[in-house]
Amino acid sequence: MVKIFGIAFKNEVFTASGVFGFGLKYQRISNAVGAVITKGITLKPREGNPPPRIYETPGGLINWVGLENPGVDAFCAHIIPGLAKLKTRVIANVAGFSVNEYIEIVERIGNRVDAFELNVSCPNVKEGGAAFGQDPDIVGRIVAGVRKKTKCPVIVKLTPNFCDPLRVARMCVDKGADGISLINTLYGMAYDTSSGKPLIIGGLSGPAIKPFALYCVNRIRDIGVPIIGMGGIMTGQDAYEFLLAGASAVAVGSAMLRDPEAPIAIIKELESFLRRGKKAGDGRKGLNKA
Ligand SMILES: Cc1cc2nc3c(=O)[nH]c(=O)nc-3n(C[C@H](O)[C@H](O)[C@H](O)COP(=O)(O)O)c2cc1C
Numbered sequence: 455m456v457k458i459f460g461i462a463f464k465n466e467v468f469t470a471s472g473v474f475g476f477g478l479k480y481q482r483i484s485n486a487v488g489a490v491i492t493k494g495i496t497l498k499p500r501e502g503n504p505p506p507r508i509y510e511t512p513g514g515l516i517n518w519v520g521l522e523n524p525g526v527d528a529f530c531a532h533i534i535p536g537l538a539k540l541k542t543r544v545i546a547n548v549a550g551f552s553v554n555e556y557i558e559i560v561e562r563i564g565n566r567v568d569a570f571e572l573n574v575s576c577p578n579v580k581e582g583g584a585a586f587g588q589d590p591d592i593v594g595r596i597v598a599g600v601r602k603k604t605k606c607p608v609i610v611k612l613t614p615n616f617c618d619p620l621r622v623a624r625m626c627v628d629k630g631a632d633g634i635s636l637i638n639t640l641y642g643m644a645y646d647t648s649s650g651k652p653l654i655i656g657g658l659s660g661p662a663i664k665p666f667a668l669y670c671v672n673r674i675r676d677i678g679v680p681i682i683g684m685g686g687i688m689t690g691q692d693a694y695e696f697l698l699a700g701a702s703a704v705a706v707g708s709a710m711l712r713d714p715e716a717p718i719a720i721i722k723e724l725e726s727f728l729r730r731g732k733k734a735g736d737g738r739k740g741l742n743k744a
Contacts, residue, residue, distance in 0.1 A: 456488065456702070458680045458702045459607035459632045459633050460607065460632075461543065461568055461607065463488035463489055463543055463703065464487075464488055464542070465721050466488055466697070466702065466704060466724070467488055467704055467706060467717050467720050467724060468488050468490070468491055468545070468682065468704065468705040468706070468717075469483070469487055469489075469490050469705065469706060469707075469717060470491055470705035470706055470707035470710075471492060471494055471611075471707075472517075472547075472707070473708065474490065474710055476490070476492050476493060476536070476537065477490035477492065477540060477542075478533070478540075480714055481540060483715060483717060483718065484541075484542050485541040485542055486542075486717065486718050487717050487718075487721070488543065489542055489544065489545050489569075489703075490537075490540065490542055490543070490545070491545040491547050492529075492544065492547050493521075493523055494521045494549035495523055495525070495529050495546060495549065495559060495563075496521055496523055496550070496559070497525065497526055497551075497555045497558060497559055498525050499525035499528065500520065500522055500523055501522060502519050502520040502522025503520030503522075506518070507519050508711075509644050509654045509656075511642070511644065511658070511660075511662065514662040514663060514686065515659060515660050515708055516642045516644060516656045516657065516658050517639070517656050518654050518656030519656075521549050526558075526559045527562070529546075530562060534563075534567070537567070538566075543568040544567045544568050545567065545568060545569045545570065545571050545609065546563055546567040546569075546570050546571070547570075547571045547611070548570055548572050548600075549573045549576050550596070551577070551578070552579065553586075553592065553599060556596045556599065557599040557600055560600045560604050560608075561603040561604075563604070564603070564604060565605050565606055567606060568606065568607075569606050569607040569608070570607070570609065571609045571611050571635055572597070572600065572608065572609070572610045573611050574586040574593050574596065574611065574612065574613060574622075575587050575611070575638040575639070575657075585613050587612055587613035587615075587622060587638075588617040588622075590624075590625040593622050593625055593626060596610075597610060597625075597629035597630060597631050598629040601629065607633060608631050608633075609633035609634065609635050609682065610622075610631045610633075610634055610635070611634075611635040611636065611638055612638065612670075614636065614637040614638065614663075614666065614670055618673075619636055619637075619670050619674055620673050620677075624677070627677055633681065633682065634677060634679060634680075634681050634682070635681070635682035635683075635684065635705065636667070636681070636682075636683065637663065637667045637671075637684065637685045639658055639659045639663070641657070641658065642655075642658030643655040659685070659686070659707055660707075660708040661686045662686065663685045664685055664686030664687070666685070667685025668683075671683040671696055671699040671700050671701050672699040672700055676700075680702040681700055681701045681703075682704065683697075683701030683703075683704050683705075684704060684705035684707055687704055687706050687720065689723060690719070690721075690722065690723020690724040690725075690726070690727055691723065691727060692720075693720050693723075693724045693727075694727035694728070694731065704720075
């Protein structure tokens with residue numbers, strides 16, 4: 455058992471947003487992990503992007519799913535009741551296309567989940583189209599607004615693209631965030647060489663991004679709030695490295711697309727690393743120990 459953001463989790467391995475739906479289909483897996491982080495919820499329902507949505511690269515994959523989801527009202531009416539029956543913690547991942555959308559989604563969900571994760575990698579459509587998360591001031595406005603609408607812990611999921619995660623994380627903590635999760639996908643693209651046109655432009659994930667993700671977690675390790683680390687975690691050893699870098703918990707993403715049971719193996723393997731690490735007096739900060 456670990457205690458993070460004032461909440462007890464059965465272990466420190468979570469499912470990352472977007473690779474496991476709402477965790478309702480494979481409840482054996484949901485009930486084994488410390489928390490299910492839901493797929494991103496937007497204000498209005500979204501059908502997502504046309505194919506190809508996923509493209510495999512040698513070290514991972516590029517996705518362009520486009521936040522397919524039923525929208526916040528359907529989430530509240532039809533999905534929350536199912537989530538309430540899971541024997542795990544539920545973290546609702548929220549995606550907005552304006553500052554007010556984030557605030558409104560969180561207000562509508564209120565206190566009916568265990569925590570929120572704000573995905574600030576979405577494009578700020580009203581203010582130029584760059585990701586919200588690249589601008590500390592805009593992220594600060596989102597966090598301050600959301601903070602007033604819920605008593606649940608608010609975690610901000612940082613973008614690793616074209617910004618210093620430390621600057622953004624500091625702003626989040628100043629404005630009342632309870633935790634930081636990182637990293638979201640890196641920008642990536644692939645070409646169709648027969649047509650000479652881009653085949654896909656989207657988010658790169660998987661083993662290729664792990665060294666950079668570890669770097670980012672280590673960069674903010676002294677931020678003072680718990681960190682959920684992710685990016686290319688395929689094994690318990692990978693997960694343990696993220697804990698060494700300063701994370702209190704980890705999330706498993708792309709590995710679940712290869713093997714939905716991956717988190718179960720990771721939990722087991724991580725346990726043995728933690729036992730050995732404890733004996734050896736590893737360098738973890740222990741923010742999460744209950
Ligand atoms: C198919 C797919 C869909 C994703 N959808 C979301 C999403 O809706 N919201 C979000 O914050 N992150 C989303 N992500 C990012 C992951 O949660 C995670 O941050 C990223 O993939 C890095 O972890 P990984 O290398 O273990 O996959 C998605 C990733 C993939 C591969």
